Every structure is written in C-alpha cells, then in structure tokens.
Amino acid sequence: MNFDPRYSGRNFSSVGTRPIRPDGIDKVTGRARYGADFNMAGQLVGRILRSPHAHAVIKKIDTSKAEKLAGVKAVITAKDLPDLTDGDAAMYDILDNSMARKKALYDGHAVAAVAAIDARIARQALKLIEVDYEVLPHVTDVDEAAHHHAPLINDQIFTEGLEEKPAKPSNVTKRTQFGHGDVHKGFAQADFIVERSFKTEQTHQGYIEPHACVASVNPDGTADLWVCTQGHFVYRQHCAQLLGLEASKLRVTSSEIGGGFGGKTHVWAEPVALALSRKAGRPVKLVMTRDEVFRASGPTSATSIDVKIGAKKDGTITAAEATLRYSCGPYPGSWAEIGAMTAFACYKLENVKTVGYEVLVNRPKTAAYRAPSAPMAAFAVESAVDELAHELGMNAVDFRIKNAAQEGTRASYGPVYGPIGIGPTLEAAKNHPHMKAPLKMNQGRGMACGFWFNFGGQTCTDLNIGMDGSVSLAVGTVDVGGSRASLSLVAAEELGIDYSQVKAIVADTSSLGYNDMTDGSRGTFSSSMATISAARNAIKVLRDRAAQMWDIPVDDVTWEKGHAIAKGEKYGNLSPLSLKDIAAKSGTTGGPIAGHSELVADGAGVSFATHICDIEVDPETGATRVIRYTVVQDAGKAVHPTYVEGQYQGGAAQGIGWALNEEYIYGKDGRLQNPGFLDYRIPVCSDLPMIDTQILEIPNPNHPYGVRGVGETSIVPPLAAIANAVSNAVGVRMTHIPMSPPRILAALDAEREG
Amino acid sequence: MRYIRPLSIEDAVGELAKAVGPAAILAGGSDLLVRMKGGFIEPELIVDIKAISGLADITETADGFRIGAAVPCAVLGENKAVRKAWPGVVEAANLIGSKQVQGRCTITGNLCNASPAADSVPALVAAAAKAVVAGPSGKRTIAVESVPTGPGRTSLAKGEIIEAILLDKRPEHAGDAYLRFIPRTEMDIAVVSAGVNLTLDDKGAIKTARVALGAAAPTVLLVEEAGQVLVGSKLDEGTLERLAKICSGACRPIDDKRGTIEFRRKVAGVLAQRAAAIAYKRAGGK
Ligand SMILES: Cc1cc2nc3c(=O)[nH]c(=O)nc-3n(C[C@H](O)[C@H](O)[C@H](O)COP(=O)(O)OP(=O)(O)OC[C@H]3O[C@@H](n4cnc5c(N)ncnc54)[C@H](O)[C@@H]3O)c2cc1C
Numbered sequence A: 001m002n003f004d005p006r007y008s009g010r011n012f013s014s015v016g017t018r019p020i021r022p023d024g025i026d027k028v029t030g031r032a033r034y035g036a037d038f039n040m041a042g043q044l045v046g047r048i049l050r051s052p053h054a055h056a057v058i059k060k061i062d063t064s065k066a067e068k069l070a071g072v073k074a075v076i077t078a079k080d081l082p083d084l085t086d087g088d089a090a091m092y093d094i095l096d097n098s099m100a101r102k103k104a105l106y107d108g109h110a111v112a113a114v115a116a117i118d119a120r121i122a123r124q125a126l127k128l129i130e131v132d133y134e135v136l137p138h139v140t141d142v143d144e145a146a147h148h149h150a151p152l153i154n155d156q157i158f159t160e161g162l163e164e165k166p167a168k169p170s171n172v173t174k175r176t177q178f179g180h181g182d183v184h185k186g187f188a189q190a191d192f193i194v195e196r197s198f199k200t201e202q203t204h205q206g207y208i209e210p211h212a213c214v215a216s217v218n219p220d221g222t223a224d225l226w227v228c229t230q231g232h233f234v235y236r237q238h239c240a241q242l243l244g245l246e247a248s249k250l251r252v253t254s255s256e257i258g259g260g261f262g263g264k265t266h267v268w269a270e271p272v273a274l275a276l277s278r279k280a281g282r283p284v285k286l287v288m289t290r291d292e293v294f295r296a297s298g299p300t301s302a303t304s305i306d307v308k309i310g311a312k313k314d315g316t317i318t319a320a321e322a323t324l325r326y327s328c329g330p331y332p333g334s335w336a337e338i339g340a341m342t343a344f345a346c347y348k349l350e351n352v353k354t355v356g357y358e359v360l361v362n363r364p365k366t367a368a369y370r371a372p373s374a375p376m377a378a379f380a381v382e383s384a385v386d387e388l389a390h391e392l393g394m395n396a397v398d399f400r401i402k403n404a405a406q407e408g409t410r411a412s413y414g415p416v417y418g419p420i421g422i423g424p425t426l427e428a429a430k431n432h433p434h435m436k437a438p439l440k441m442n443q444g445r446g447m448a449c450g451f452w453f454n455f456g457g458q459t460c461t462d463l464n465i466g467m468d469g470s471v472s473l474a475v476g477t478v479d480v481g482g483s484r485a486s487l488s489l490v491a492a493e494e495l496g497i498d499y500s501q502v503k504a505i506v507a508d509t510s511s512l513g514y515n516d517m518t519d520g521s522r523g524t525f526s527s528s529m530a531t532i533s534a535a536r537n538a539i540k541v542l543r544d545r546a547a548q549m550w551d552i553p554v555d556d557v558t559w560e561k562g563h564a565i566a567k568g569e570k571y572g573n574l575s576p577l578s579l580k581d582i583a584a585k586s587g588t589t590g591g592p593i594a595g596h597s598e599l600v601a602d603g604a605g606v607s608f609a610t611h612i613c614d615i616e617v618d619p620e621t622g623a624t625r626v627i628r629y630t631v632v633q634d635a636g637k638a639v640h641p642t643y644v645e646g647q648y649q650g651g652a653a654q655g656i657g658w659a660l661n662e663e664y665i666y667g668k669d670g671r672l673q674n675p676g677f678l679d680y681r682i683p684v685c686s687d688l689p690m691i692d693t694q695i696l697e698i699p700n701p702n703h704p705y706g707v708r709g710v711g712e713t714s715i716v717p718p719l720a721a722i723a724n725a726v727s728n729a730v731g732v733r734m735t736h737i738p739m740s741p742p743r744i745l746a747a748l749d750a751e752r753e754g
Numbered sequence B: 001m002r003y004i005r006p007l008s009i010e011d012a013v014g015e016l017a018k019a020v021g022p023a024a025i026l027a028g029g030s031d032l033l034v035r036m037k038g039g040f041i042e043p044e045l046i047v048d049i050k051a052i053s054g055l056a057d058i059t060e061t062a063d064g065f066r067i068g069a070a071v072p073c074a075v076l077g078e079n080k081a082v083r084k085a086w087p088g089v090v091e092a093a094n095l096i097g098s099k100q101v102q103g104r105c106t107i108t109g110n111l112c113n114a115s116p117a118a119d120s121v122p123a124l125v126a127a128a129a130k131a132v133v134a135g136p137s138g139k140r141t142i143a144v145e146s147v148p149t150g151p152g153r154t155s156l157a158k159g160e161i162i163e164a165i166l167l168d169k170r171p172e173h174a175g176d177a178y179l180r181f182i183p184r185t186e187m188d189i190a191v192v193s194a195g196v197n198l199t200l201d202d203k204g205a206i207k208t209a210r211v212a213l214g215a216a217a218p219t220v221l222l223v224e225e226a227g228q229v230l231v232g233s234k235l236d237e238g239t240l241e242r243l244a245k246i247c248s249g250a251c252r253p254i255d256d257k258r259g260t261i262e263f264r265r266k267v268a269g270v271l272a273q274r275a276a277a278i279a280y281k282r283a284g285g286k
Helices: A025-028 A063-068 A089-100 A118-130 A142-146 A183-188 A232-243 A268-279 A290-296 A335-342 A374-393 A396-405 A422-431 A483-495 A525-552 A579-584 A643-661 A720-729 A741-752 B009-018 B031-035 B073-075 B080-085 B085-094 B109-110 B118-124 B225-232 B236-251 B261-282
Strands: A046-052 A054-062 A072-076 A110-116 A130-135 A172-180 A192-200 A213-219 A223-228 A250-254 A286-289 A303-311 A315-326 A351-361 A441-452 A457-465 A471-475 A502-506 A557-560 A561-564 A593-601 A607-617 A626-634 A691-696 B003-004 B023-025 B047-048 B058-060 B064-068 B130-135 B140-142 B149-151 B160-167 B175-181 B192-200 B206-214
Touching: A025 A130, A046 A118, A046 A290, A046 B160, A054 A110, A054 A286, A054 B149, A063 A072, A063 A118, A063 B031, A072 A118, A089 A268, A089 A374, A110 A118, A110 A268, A118 B236, A142 A303, A142 A315, A142 A351, A172 A335, A183 A303, A183 A315, A192 A374, A213 A268, A223 A232, A223 A268, A223 A396, A232 A250, A232 A268, A250 A290, A303 A335, A303 A374, A315 A335, A315 A374, A315 A561, A335 A374, A374 A396, A374 A441, A374 A720, A396 A441, A422 A441, A422 A607, A422 A626, A422 A691, A441 A561, A457 A525, A483 A502, A483 A525, A502 A525, A525 A557, A525 A561, A525 A579, A525 A593, A607 A720, A626 A643, A643 A691, A643 A720, A691 B058, A720 A741, A741 B261, B009 B023, B009 B047, B009 B130, B023 B175, B064 B080, B073 B085, B080 B085, B085 B109, B085 B118, B085 B192, B085 B261, B109 B118, B109 B140, B109 B160, B118 B175, B118 B192, B175 B261, B192 B261, B206 B225, B206 B236, B206 B261, B225 B236, B236 B261
Parallel strands: A046 A286, A223 A250, A315 A351, A471 A502, A626 A691, B003 B047, B023 B047
Antiparallel strands: A046 A110, A054 A130, A072 A110, A172 A351, A192 A303, A213 A223, A213 A286, A303 A315, A441 A607, A457 A471, A457 A593, A557 A561, A607 A626, B058 B064, B064 B160, B130 B140, B130 B160, B175 B192, B192 B206
C-alpha cells in the first residue's frame, strides 16, 4: 500500500529511549505464562519413548501392553502420523524427526508416544512398549562421516553439487561453492601464507525453558495449540500439513518464551502432541525433560574447517580459501553453505573461494542457533587472520582495518555491499580503552570480527486505537528479546504519542495474517517496519476523521506530534486535535480507528561486530577465566538501547560458553553422555565478567528509522576472539573448540614436550 | 511409596530393617530426589531422618566435634568453632552446589551417596574423620574412608544409618585445606580434587600429614605415601614436586565426559601441592 521504507533521517523522541518493558512485571513476579504454564480441563500427560540406539532399524513396535494399562488413553507410533508430505522432502524429514518411521537415526529419536491421565502412568506405559531394533553401525563424528568407509545413514542420498553425478550414495549430501577471482594466482602473489585446520564441537542453544505445548484436537477438524515457539505461524503451517488439518482451523497461540536462539523455529513434539490428542479425544500436554531437550532438539553443527590465507608484506590479503564441513544430523541441511557464505564476509578480497560440505551424522537434526553456521566459520577464519597478522608483524586490528570490506565491496558470497559497519566497528575497537589496558601474567588479549546477513520476511501488524486514545498493537513476531517494548516505542514515535499510551501484544494465528518467525534477527527490524506502516495508515484515518470534525478537506490536515493540524492561515482559529480528541469522537465519525499493515520487509541491512576479550589461563590446570569482554556492533538504529545491549551481551555470553566448555560428548556407543546442565557446561553468572558494549549506528538505508537486526551477529566473533586470547595467553595456537581445560593442558604439554 | 519421619534413631533403624522393597534414607535429599526424579531409583519406603532427636546438632565434646547426620552444610559453615578447627572440611562442605543446595545438603549424605567426586569426602578423609553407624545390632564407629566401596555403593548394611560424623580436637599448629578442579566457577562436579591435613612441630616442620584425592579412582583415595613424603619437611620445592608425583601416580582415574586420565593425573598433583601450601599456612608454617 505504497509504503515508503526508505531511511528518512528524522529526529526521534521515543525511539532511542529506555522505558520499562510491558512484559516486565509479569516476568519478575512469576505471573508470565510460559509453555508449561498453560493447562486445560481434562488434559492428559504426553510422554515420548526415545531410541537408545544411535542407528537402528525399527523392526517392530508392540504397544499392546501399554494400551492395556489403566489410565493410558492413547499410544501412537509413526503409523498414527501418516505421510501427507506429498513429495516435500524437507517436510518429510520434519515428520520423520518427530517420530521415526523406519529407522532410529540418533540416540533420542522419538519412536512412540503415550497420553495418560498422569505422569507416573505415562512413564510406566513407556516401559511397556516393546521395540524390536536391529542395531546398525553408526557414525557421530563429522570427519569420519564424510569418509567413504563410514556407515551410510541414508542410502538414497547422492552428493549434490558435484560436476559428475556420483555413482555411490554418501553421507555428504551437498557441495556448495562461493567466491570470485583466482585463488591460485592470489596465493602466488603472497609473501606469507597461513594454512590451518580447525574443529568445533556441537553445541546446544541451551534455552532455559524446555519445549512445552498443550494440543487439543476436536472431532470437527479444528484444533488449538498453545506452545512455546519462535514462530507460531510457521508451527501452524507445519503441524497442519503433517496432520492433514486446514491451516486456518488450527489456532496456535505462542506463550512467553524462555529462550529459543533458533532452537524453537522447528517442530518436534507438537505434531506428536496433536496426534496424541486426536487419538485420545482429549487435550494433551507435552513437556520435554532437559534430557530430551539435549538428546532430541536443538543442536548446532559440529564442524571441521580448513583455512588458507595469503598476504603481501604490506598487509594486503591476496587470496583466501576455506573448506568447511558441517554436520547436519541425519537429514540434509544447508549449514555448511551458510558457513561458506559468511566465512570471509568481513573482508575486501580479490581472490576468494569457499567450499561447503553438508555431512549426515547419527546425531539430532541440526537446528538454527543464533547466526547459524557463522560462528564456526568466523572462528577458523579469524584465527588464521590473527596468525597471519602475527607473521606479518602487523597489529591485528590494523591488519583487519586494511583489509576490511567497505561500501561498494563485492562480498565473498556475491552481493555488493551498501553502507556497512565493519570499518567503523574496527576503528571503534582500535580506539577503545580496552585495547590499551595492561595485561598481567598468564593473560592474553584477543579480538575478532563477525558478520551476519539479517533477514526481513513476511510481516503483518494491527494497530487499533481505543476510544480513550490508547493504542493496542498486535504483532505476529514472537517477542524473544524485548521487541514488544521496541515496537511500542516505534508506534509511539510514528503516531507522536507517549510510549505509555501503547500496549503491544503477540497475537495468535487466528487474529492476524501470516508472519514469518522471529529468526534471522528480523523481529524488531520487520515488525517495526510493519508497525510504522500500520501507524501511517492509522494516521491517514485520523486525518480523515479530523477533517470531518472540522469539516475541511483532508488535504488541509497534517499530522504532527500526535495531533491533527489544520494547515494554512484560513484555519488559524482551529486548535489542533489530539489523537485522544479524535478517538473520543470516532463512534460518530465512521467507527473504530485502526491501521493495518501486511508487507514483506525487504532490505534487512547486513550487520558487523568486533569483539575484544581478555582471558587468564592457569598454565598448570588449563583453567580459563574471562577477565574482560567488549562488544562493538552496528545496530543501524538502537530502538531500545537496553535491549540492544542485552542482545550484544547475550550473544557474547553464549559464545563464551561455546568457546570454553560447551560440547556434546558422545560415547563409543553413539549415545550422548552429557544430556544435562551439570555436564553440558553453559557459563553461570560468576563465570562471566560484566560484558561491555558499544553501539554504533550506521543507518540501514532500507528502513525508515535505519534499523538493522541485532540479535545474532553478537555470537559470531566470540569463538574466535576467545581462541585468539587464549592462544596469545599461552603462546600456542588453539584450533579445537571448546577450549576446555583438558584440551588447553594437552596443547600446552604437547608444546612443552616440543 | 511410603514416607515416614521417625523421631528416634531406633525407630528409623527398625523401619529400615523390616522394609521389604527398596528403601532410602532421606537427609537433605539433594542427591536422592534428583535420582528419583530421573527415574534411577523408585524407593517404596523413604525414611526422613531430619526429625530424629540430636541428628540436627553440632556438639563440641572433649574429643572434638560431633556433627549430626542431618546438619545442613550451611549450618556447618556458620559454626565458628568447627570453621576455626577444620577450615578445610568446612570449605569443602561449602563448595557443594549453591547457597540453595547448601541449605539442605549434608556431609553424611555426601559421603553415603558414594560419588567418587563428592566434595566433602576427601577433606573428611584427610581429617581422619569417623562415622558413627547405628544399626539393628547396635552402634559402631568406623573410619570415613571405609564407607564408600565403589561408585554409588557403601559398606553400610541393611538397616544401618550414619548418625554422626566425628572430627578430632585440634592440637596447636594444625591446618587443613581442600581444593577441587571444576571448569566453571560453581555449580559443578569436581573433575579431580585434593584434601590435605597437616600438623607442625614447634619449629614449623610437618609432624603429621594426611592427603586424600577425590574423583581420582572409584572411591576416595587416602594416599599414605603422599602424607609420608611431607613429614619432616617445610614444604620446600623438592618436597612439593615429590608430592605431586606421588599423587599423580596414585590416581586410578578414567576418561570420561568430565576429563581425561592424563588431565586428572596431572591436576591431582597440582591441587595436592596447592592444598598443602594452604594447609601449611593455616597451621602457622612459613
Ligand atoms: C544442584 C546440585 C549441585 C550439587 N553440587 C555438588 C557439589 O558441588 N559437590 C558435591 O559433592 N555434591 C554436589 N551435589 C550432590 C549433593 O548435593 C551432595 O552429595 C550432598 O552432600 C548430599 O547430601 P544430602 O543430605 O542432600 O543427601 P541425600 O540426597 O539426602 O542422600 C544422599 C544418599 O545418602 C543416603 N543417606 C543420606 N543420609 C544418610 C545417613 N545418615 N545414613 C546412611 N545413608 C544416608 C541417602 O539414602 C542417599 O542415597 C549437588 C547436588 C545438586 C542437586
């Protein structure tokens, strides 16, 4: 509806302030309703039986004993979720991941489920289900899986993207390549070349709230789902398709969310809960245990990456090359592809080539995790960049500044950049007091840069003005990081009213048009665009109503600072009408006043960050402590700076955990050894220093306020920044993430022994 | 499942002795409830010992301290006399979990849970603590290190309950210390740990020494040789090196999700050295 999204360079009165968030009171008083807080009369308890094997044919499942147990109302297997995916391979994988059809593909893969009147009976019923497995050889390591001797996970998969179609199936599902120029020529021009291989272990998003939902299916084909998700519209589409429901008859309501980070963009238990409810004829509540969350949901890829970078004596990079292998779990994905796109995105390169290989392993299906795939690629590349700077005898910041991408640079993954923030974040880091602070014994400083694309997507909001002049804003992007506050600020800004007059909610799928989920750092970027558009539409109505009230042409009415103003001297005696004045009369001037917006938010501005970090290492034990951490990142425009800082700090905190201790540990039997927070070590409060932040604002030309997504980029540099800091502290290049104390000590011992 | 809260040790012992199905003693519950929730055990009888008279008391006797089996670690930590006499035992007990966990957990529970990584146990073993066991055939007092016999297993017979832990009265010039290695700063389980207990003679040389290691073998390790190497020394560099070597050699660790064999061996030695240095200083050594 001829909405102009271009950046307008206006002055702000609400945007950029730091009011209290609308969901704050509920959250600090415990009143907020998370996934597991919803209950229905007569609801049953759903529980899932999971494979104890990493790879096994399911020969037979006998559920008869479980069905006979008093209190059991439904038992389901894959048979109760017939394949309705109609050749849609990606949907079929989601279906198979929700409930294994022929083979269990990882430890924790769902094979059956029950709904019973209480948790104890449900647990007993699971024990009565007899599954006859034929255990197959398994493979969990990304490099081993890519080897041609490895056990095949899916014999129907032949590597895509090769010049010749392969004759034999493979666990490598796809090869992708990006870049430009001629790397051979480039390396020939180099005076110094660094070439190294790196590994990163698999991590989980580690959201504190486990997956939880209540499903209620009616015999008339309608259904309700209350669920903790990052995207209730997407969950609706997926569940409707998998269960053969009409999308508009499945109403999905999203709860408050205790963390998602990409892990709640994906259905797991929800189709199972719906199938159980359909069979039992009663609502079913399904809450995953932490063990299930680790074994069956989430994780990101484990990776193995080779990097080669060459530079001239003057510090100009002449060529850069990377080969990236990413694990996908047992289903094809595009994780290495994204890694290959992001790897060198920070730099201006004449000759660059990246190749990605997607690798199947007997681990849970890889899900997005905050800037998915970029942190590992950045770890490898930024480690090599640091090492090359050392070899050149150049300061690590100056070396990066010299080679940083700029406006007009052709990115290694194809497009030509508009105005971007990599140079400014590097300059800011260079001038930051952190860079000059003295270091003590056994301490090292590291830095690294990171890039993320950001995403826009389909978005829709409703803005309704009450007769008292208060404004309700209904959005369809789940609030994962304070976006209701930010969007209220944007509505207040555009309408010219006070923040306290606006109340934002996340509407359910039957109350609003389709919205893509909150991923790709799109929540505030896209919904603020839709909110601005909705507010502008509401202003049109408000002007029209004012014109009616004054009985003058609408073209003579403008909107300024929350008021309709009659333009021109002839209306000199008409005092402005406030939004409140106009709303009060709406019943007699044409009815309720509202503004709607449906759009595709194009032009999400790419985002860059530079991180600096100081680490102390105990050389006798390999123990590490993060002494100081600084995040510098471009936000485009920080709508609510506190929540932007929160995103910067959160990404850094997760990155610190990933870099130092978090990892999936599999036994030789292919079973996950540490499916709990005791042995899957996310950092606790006392592990972290206060994470310092600096917001830069390089406006995104494609957003009226210049907003860029900020949620993901902050997790891209930490692995590399910390690896560089540890390497500088101990004088040994660390190439394997996480740098757990045993790994650091082993690296130090290897160095001592020469 | 039946839950009972007897008021006397005799009743508790009697109920446990005649229990037919699996029975469990409940002190703080910070191990027991976790294991029940995880579905690892499904006891039919739970005997809560917190209401048994005297079990929640710390008493100072002519011989030392008697710490009742139901004394939460937080209460132990607030006891000035114990803290002064046995700072190493108290610091070990106060490393368990977090503030919240310490409000419930007990050192007796820590001992009877029989985890090789239990934090208070190496400190208790180094301190030569004893356990008073009440059972169907009366009471006996045993060395703490004889309680755990393997991961999750103890030498206690059916119907037996540990009533209290005994710590000796301290001579002059005595000190103890406990250190554990965890990758994080808190809320973690020891990858390996060391407790050291020393007494010094008037000249500041070590007179007696006990060294115990945790998470280094299926049960807590009392490394007698390590104690012997310290005796007579003032903790010079050579002695510390020998101490580390003996401790590393005494370990029989495993490779697991928490650490490698190599790592545990090495760090056991490092922690023993560091704990010895702290204990020596606490004993007044220079
Ligand atoms: C979040 C968390 C963090 C933790 N962190 C640590 C840590 O850092 N270090 C550490 O060592 N442990 C830790 N633990 C484990 C646990 O807290 C300790 O082992 C604690 O000391 C157990 O004491 P309790 O009184 O709670 O034992 P309970 O759970 O009550 O009992 C433990 C076991 O001992 C038996 N038992 C208890 N009392 C007696 C008795 N008087 N006689 C005979 N048998 C008895 C019980 O039947 C049970 O098998 C942690 C636990 C949690 C939940």
